[in-house]
Amino acid sequence: NAGVMQNPRHLVRRRGQEARLRCSPMKGHSHVYWYRQLPEEGLKFMVYLQKENIIDESGMPKERFSAEFPKEGPSILRIQQVVRGDSAAYFCASSPGARHPIYTFGSGTRLTVV
Amino acid sequence: ELKVEQNPLFLSMQEGKNYTIYCNYSTTSDRLYWYRQDPGKSLESLFVLLSNGAVKQEGRLMASLDTKARLSTLHITAAVHDLSATYFCAVDVGTASKLTFGTGTRLQVTL
Numbered sequence A: 001n002a003g004v005m006q007n008p009r010h011l012v013r014r015r016g017q018e019a020r021l022r023c024s025p026m027k028g029h030s031h032v033y034w035y036r037q038l039p040e041e042g043l044k045f046m047v048y049l050q051k052e053n054i055i056d057e058s059g060m061p062k063e064r065f066s067a068e069f070p071k072e073g074p075s076i077l078r079i080q081q082v083v084r085g086d087s088a089a090y091f092c093a094s095s096p097g098a099r100h101p102i103y104t105f106g107s108g109t110r111l112t113v114v
Numbered sequence B: 001e002l003k004v005e006q007n008p009l010f011l012s013m014q015e016g017k018n019y020t021i022y023c024n025y026s027t028t029s030d031r032l033y034w035y036r037q038d039p040g041k042s043l044e045s046l047f048v049l050l051s052n053g054a055v056k057q058e059g060r061l062m063a064s065l066d067t068k069a070r071l072s073t074l075h076i077t078a079a080v081h082d083l084s085a086t087y088f089c090a091v092d093v094g095t096a097s098k099l100t101f102g103t104g105t106r107l108q109v110t111l
Helices: none
Strands: A005-007 A010-013 A019-024 A031-037 A043-050 A053-056 A065-068 A075-079 A088-095 A109-113 B004-007 B010-014 B019-025 B032-037 B043-049 B055-058 B061-066 B071-076 B085-091 B105-110
Touching (some): A005 A088, A019 A109, A043 A065, A075 A088, B071 B085
Parallel strands (some): A010 A109
Antiparallel strands (some): A005 A019, A019 A075, B019 B071, B061 B071
16 A cells, blocks of 8 residues: 655756646545645645545635646646745645545655745 | 644653643534654654544553544653654544644654
8 A cells, every 4th residue: 555645755946937746645545635834834725636626725826826636647736837935845635535534645745946 | 714723832841751732723623633744754643533532542642632622632641752743733624625734833852
């Protein structure tokens, strides 16, 4: 059981470039969540997805950020035209669903914008 | 808007001592989670508390939940250096919808 897999572990982007972060949930988990952690802070919810559906995106910035969880393949968090303030650790979590409210976190992607 | 507050934010304690971390939250919920995070690492699940009065223990850590007081505690007994980390509580108010995290408590156990 491989757990929640995120890649890349570290990502460096220049201002204005695009960042793509990937998350494969645990086997049997159909719910995916993305969180952002700024240095010395707690995690902040960004978006909650199920296969092919965005369930809750109340934590996503209105511009430049998007997320998807296609029928096949990993969930993708996409940040367009990155700025220095986007530098953070981005964590993905997965869960089996409402009847089993257990969240398992991936190792995170540390994005640095230079 | 749900608010989750932890205190203290920083805790330095000697090995062998006992201490308690508090987690208060502002909205009714009966699902409370405790996580541990080492520097530069991901979150490790410690406890999942799913009902009022729930108490769970693992080694030197014990967590409890009082949903009426909207309070959870993480008690550390006879601390050891290996417990040094940041501890987060998180609350889930929906139906497996999302977690709202506390600010974290950075624990440093000194010899």
